[in-house]
Amino acid sequence: MRHAPRSPALAYGRRHLAKRLGSRRRSARWLAGSPLLPSIVGVSMLVCAAVPSGVLACHNIIAITVDELARRVTQAEKRLTEGDTVGAVQTLRFALGISRGGEHGEYALADDPRSPGVARVRARGERLLAVAVVRRDGLIDRPRLRAGWVPDGVRAANFAWAERILGSARRDTPDAPVAIARHAEALARIPGRSAEALTALGELDRRDLVPDAWGYAVLARLADTRHDVAARDRAVRQCTTLGGAHADAVCPSFESMR
Amino acid sequence: MTRRLGPARGLARWLALYVVCALAGCDRGIAHVPEVQPSPERGAAPAAEAAERRADTPLDDVQRAATADQIARGAALALRFECARCHAHAELARPPDDANCAACHAQAARGTLEVGADDATQAEWRAHVRSYLNVPSLTFFGARLRRSAIAEMVRAPHDVRPHLAETMPRLAVSAAEAADLAAWLAPRAEATAPALPHDAATLAHGRQLVEELGCGTCHERGGEHLPARPLRVAIDAESLTRGIVLAPDLAEVPTRVRRDQLVQWLLAPRTIDPETTMPALPRSRAEAEAIAAYLWYAPIVPRAQSSVPARLPLLARRVTFAEVQARVFRRSCWHCHSEPDFNEGDGGPGNTGGFGFAGRGLSLASASAVRSGARDDAGLRRSIVRNAPGETARLVEVLLARQREEAGDARALRGMPLGLPALSAEDVQLVESWIAGGAGE
Numbered sequence: 257m258r259h260a261p262r263s264p265a266l267a268y269g270r271r272h273l274a275k276r277l278g279s280r281r282r283s284a285r286w287l288a289g290s291p292l293l294p295s296i297v298g299v300s301m302l303v304c305a306a307v308p309s310g311v312l313a314c315h316n317i318i319a320i321t322v323d324e325l326a327r328r329v330t331q332a333e334k335r336l337t338e339g340d341t342v343g344a345v346q347t348l349r350f351a352l353g354i355s356r357g358g359e360h361g362e363y364a365l366a367d368d369p370r371s372p373g374v375a376r377v378r379a380r381g382e383r384l385l386a387v388a389v390v391r392r393d394g395l396i397d398r399p400r401l402r403a404g405w406v407p408d409g410v411r412a413a414n415f416a417w418a419e420r421i422l423g424s425a426r427r428d429t430p431d432a433p434v435a436i437a438r439h440a441e442a443l444a445r446i447p448g449r450s451a452e453a454l455t456a457l458g459e460l461d462r463r464d465l466v467p468d469a470w471g472y473a474v475l476a477r478l479a480d481t482r483h484d485v486a487a488r489d490r491a492v493r494q495c496t497t498l499g500g501a502h503a504d505a506v507c508p509s510f511e512s513m514r
Numbered sequence: 515m516t517r518r519l520g521p522a523r524g525l526a527r528w529l530a531l532y533v534v535c536a537l538a539g540c541d542r543g544i545a546h547v548p549e550v551q552p553s554p555e556r557g558a559a560p561a562a563e564a565a566e567r568r569a570d571t572p573l574d575d576v577q578r579a580a581t582a583d584q585i586a587r588g589a590a591l592a593l594r595f596e597c598a599r600c601h602a603h604a605e606l607a608r609p610p611d612d613a614n615c616a617a618c619h620a621q622a623a624r625g626t627l628e629v630g631a632d633d634a635t636q637a638e639w640r641a642h643v644r645s646y647l648n649v650p651s652l653t654f655f656g657a658r659l660r661r662s663a664i665a666e667m668v669r670a671p672h673d674v675r676p677h678l679a680e681t682m683p684r685l686a687v688s689a690a691e692a693a694d695l696a697a698w699l700a701p702r703a704e705a706t707a708p709a710l711p712h713d714a715a716t717l718a719h720g721r722q723l724v725e726e727l728g729c730g731t732c733h734e735r736g737g738e739h740l741p742a743r744p745l746r747v748a749i750d751a752e753s754l755t756r757g758i759v760l761a762p763d764l765a766e767v768p769t770r771v772r773r774d775q776l777v778q779w780l781l782a783p784r785t786i787d788p789e790t791t792m793p794a795l796p797r798s799r800a801e802a803e804a805i806a807a808y809l810w811y812a813p814i815v816p817r818a819q820s821s822v823p824a825r826l827p828l829l830a831r832r833v834t835f836a837e838v839q840a841r842v843f844r845r846s847c848w849h850c851h852s853e854p855d856f857n858e859g860d861g862g863p864g865n866t867g868g869f870g871f872a873g874r875g876l877s878l879a880s881a882s883a884v885r886s887g888a889r890d891d892a893g894l895r896r897s898i899v900r901n902a903p904g905e906t907a908r909l910v911e912v913l914l915a916r917q918r919e920e921a922g923d924a925r926a927l928r929g930m931p932l933g934l935p936a937l938s939a940e941d942v943q944l945v946e947s948w949i950a951g952g953a954g955e
Contacts, residue, residue: 326855326856337880373857373858376856376858376859377856380855433886433887433895434886463895464887464897464900464901465885465886465895467883467886469954494952497952498952498955500832500834500835500954500955501955502955
């Protein structure tokens with residue numbers, strides 16, 4: 257039995273997906289020996305492995321490949337960009353839960369969770385979770401991967417965790433504007449580090465490299481706290497331009513601008 | 515991007531050559547046609563002019579055997595420039611499928627790509643995949659082609675195959691490196707070939723044979739009309755299609771083909787290249803020699819010069835990233851400028867590096883990635899969508915550069931998409947309008 261893909265965007269790139277056959281063989285081996293799944297599922301996977309698909313269903317377990325996982329992470333990123341932070345966290349709950357080698361309802365990972373492909377997708381998912389934590393004002397129950405109220409201590413710990421994850425990503429790719437801007441978003445939420453955020457985003461702005469509306473939203477807030485109205489209003493205008501149809505969900509508005 | 519000369523200038527040169535030959539009873543044979551040095555400037559030396567220069571150069575200038583050092587350097591360069599991404603060669607290991615453009619596209623075209631895609635998606639890919647389905651194998655390339663022509667093609671590619679949309683990409687290859695690569699591909703010395711008669715009657719007979727034997731089924735010769743007559747020999751449909759797509763412009767013969775191999779190539783192509791789809795058409799050596807004389811000496815009608823499309827004004831409406839992504843980035847650009855996280859760190863040649871290029875760090879997978887820019891030659895990241903007054907965004911500049919390259923005007927800035935057809939004026943207009951609108955979501 258094969259499941260139809262959920263999105264026409266399944267055309268995720270031949271080149272990216274071309275390793276599927278090899279990874280499926282590895283997956284089948286991993287499943288057969290996994291203590292997490294009954295042996296019948298492993299045997300069924302070997303049978304199902306002959307059929308190419310992003311999502312494989314065998315008995316009552318639906319196996320998710322790394323490619324399907326990547327699609328979910330991309331979906332989460334898109335939701336984050338559009339300002340749907342709660343939706344992004346929901347998608348990440350699924351993707352991260354499975355990528356860590358576990359199960360999610362009837363779903364389980366078909367690929368080896370230790371494989372480099374899965375590790376990269378998982379790392380990207382965790383970075384997105386860190387961004388969601390920052391944009392959700394720290395109000396995310398991280399262990400359960402759910403958006404909602406958390407005590408102040410947990411909130412502060414969430415910000416610190418997000419800064420650590422995004423700071424690490426920035427060190428890995430020191431010239432990548434997306435990594436710089438996201439780290440700056442996290443820094444702006446940590447007491448005493450907003451100046452670092454302003455420097456980083458200001459430098460990107462000077463070079464026309466602020467990657468998205470979110471970067472300008474943070475710049476606007478930082479400028480507002482410094483009572484730099486001209487810089488604030490300019491950042492809001494840029495934010496609105498880059499945000500497009502999602503600007504209302506992303507860009508701040510200030511009393512004096514109304 | 516075929517090398518061309520103004521029609522009047524080219525015809526005048528040929529007319530002059532003919533008059534001189536007729537008056538002098540000129541009997542220079544192919545054996546006396548020496549090697550042409552690569553033209554320093556593309557577009558300046560049409561095949562006719564090249565043949566003329568060959569005829570005047572001493573015999574001892576023919577191609578000598580490559581040295582072992584040259585061949586070794588060339589083999590190393592073939593690995594560095596990743597020739598095997600597109601071409602097959604007996605000495606090059608086949609790269610994995612995700613770094614093998616030709617193999618991956620061939621599988622997509624057959625619907626056998628082993629990826630996580632359902633039947634409908636596979637069918638969609640099969641319908642859309644067009645490029646890199648027919649790529650010349652390099653294994654026997656040097657057996658019939660001149661080393662100097664190969665070096666020139668590597669250093670400054672131009673369109674040799676009129677029916678093939680893709681061209682050799684403009685790699686960052688120096689003249690010395692191009693020579694070494696050519697030495698690896700064509701290591702053997704050129705032998706002395708017997709002189710061929712090329713009087714007017716012989717050339718007319720050669721032309722008649724070219725028509726009769728159906729050479730025009732696959733080949734063009736500059737701007738000349740070659741009728742597509744049925745081939746004398748049976749050839750299966752797949753080979754015929756491949757033959758048509760890969761058939762080089764016969765106007766290139768005097769600069770491109772080894773003079774000592776031309777007649778044999780026409781008589782029995784598979785004795786030189788067992789992989790070729792070129793059929794053996796001449797019925798005798800005399801016929802092959804007449805055709806060879808025609809291809810070598812007959813005047814060439816310059817091909818009509820293509821022009822750079824007019825730049826269209828910005829669209830009045832707002833253009834979203836989703837539109838640009840669907841119409842441009844996902845179609846042409848994304849294969850080489852993709853997101854590394856989803857392919858074990860490989861973002862394609864245009865992002866994490868490949869084809870001998872250092873990683874530019876450019877992903878075109880999302881609006882924020884595009885706005886993140888690319889590294890310049892000095893490794894400094896710069897915006898590709900900077901929309902300053904009086905400036906053209908880098909992204910638009912490279913798209914326009916590719917349009918110029920196709921019209922024979924290759925400048926320092928490498929055009930994109932690399933080695934693929936230029937974007938239409940309408941697609942460039944869309945990208946430019948998106949940038950003018952702020953390059954947002």
